Amino acid sequence: MAQKTKVAFLGPVASYSHQATKVAFPDENTHELIPVKTIREVFDTVQARGTEYGVVPFENSTHGPVSMTLEALADRGDELRDVVVCGEVYLGVHHFLLGKKGGRLEDVRRVYSHPQAFGQTGRWMRRFLPGVEMVEVSSTSKAAEIVATGGDEGWAAVAGEMAGREYGLGVLGERIEDRGDNETRFFVVGRKQEKGEGRGKGKNLVSFCVGSHDEPGALAEVLGCFRERGLNLTSINSVPGLREGMRPFEYLFFVEFEGTGQVDEGVRVKGVLEDLESKTKGWRYLGGWESARR
Numbered sequence: 132m133a134q135k136t137k138v139a140f141l142g143p144v145a146s147y148s149h150q151a152t153k154v155a156f157p158d159e160n161t162h163e164l165i166p167v168k169t170i171r172e173v174f175d176t177v178q179a180r181g182t183e184y185g186v187v188p189f190e191n192s193t194h195g196p197v198s199m200t201l202e203a204l205a206d207r208g209d210e211l212r213d214v215v216v217c218g219e220v221y222l223g224v225h226h227f228l229l230g231k232k233g234g235r236l237e238d239v240r241r242v243y244s245h246p247q248a249f250g251q252t253g254r255w256m257r258r259f260l261p262g263v264e265m266v267e268v269s270s271t272s273k274a275a276e277i278v279a280t281g282g283d284e285g286w287a288a289v290a291g292e293m294a295g296r297e298y299g300l301g302v303l304g305e306r307i308e309d310r311g312d313n314e315t316r317f318f319v320v321g322r323k324q325e326k327g328e329g330r331g332k333g334k335n336l337v338s339f340c341v342g343s344h345d346e347p348g349a350l351a352e353v354l355g356c357f358r359e360r361g362l363n364l365t366s367i368n369s370v371p372g373l374r375e376g377m378r379p380f381e382y383l384f385f386v387e388f389e390g391t392g393q394v395d396e397g398v399r400v401k402g403v404l405e406d407l408e409s410k411t412k413g414w415r416y417l418g419g420w421e422s423a424r425r
């Protein structure tokens with residue numbers, strides 16, 4: 132049989148990233164899903180050709196951007212030159228408080244989870260477990276694994292129902308997310324193909340540094356290019372630039388925008404990338420993909 136296409140995700144198995152990866156690559160006969168330990172490792176694995184694709188959380192509707200993913204996309208060390216976004220998955224996320232089977236909520240003293248999951252369950256946690264020790268770990272499924280393999284009835288994890296089943300835990304709290312409509316958008320990442328591929332598809336992502344941090348309107352001028360070409364923005368983020376020649380508190384910006392491939396075969400997208408070349412102090416095209424939602 133032909134070799135399966137490999138896909139890296141933030142493990143261990145039964146993380147939300149794993150669920151999103153199954154949505155993007157549902158066919159077990161053609162794809163092998165490989166758990167890795169960190170979001171950064173997903174990017175590194177794809178760059179090093181260890182897998183063809185990777186899946187990473189990008190933003191959550193309650194808690195906002197996933198900082199580890201923005202850090203990797205910033206690629207300050209120029210170590211991830213070939214990695215681009217090539218798809219997206221929206222996943223409804225419902226959190227559970229999971230403990231040892233037979234344990235009780237009133238015995239819980241310490242809760243493990245991913246920082247994003249703590250950020251999405253703050254209200255429930257403050258109400259039912261005020262003052263409890265919260266330990267941040269690399270993923271929600273890691274938290275479930277830790278509780279299953281160590282500690283006592285005083286330990287619990289915030290994770291998905293699938294993690295509860297996978298690691299044999301009991302349910303101490305159901306659907307504990309602050310908002311019932313909680314969802315996370317994941318990116319599928321792959322390697323850059325030929326130049327220009329993907330440009331002008333449903334959505335596009337770029338990063339850039341503004342021309343000058345000392346002049347009023349430097350960012351507005353760049354954003355004006357998208358407006359002038361009629362390109363709607365779908366997300367905007369920033370991280371400390373920290374690149375050569377940049378000072379503390381100077382930022383690298385990420386702009387995601389709708390492409391118009393079907394309408395003008397990417398002419399407007401190509402145009403705005405030329406604008407970035409003349410109006411920024413450095414930019415990178417981070418991929419184009421079909422929108423999973425409209």
Ligand SMILES: O=C(O)C(=O)Cc1ccccc1
Nearest residue numbers: 146147148245247248270271
């Ligand atoms: O930890 C996980 O399961 C992840 O995949 C990251 C995450 C955490 C919380 C919500 C969505 C994704």
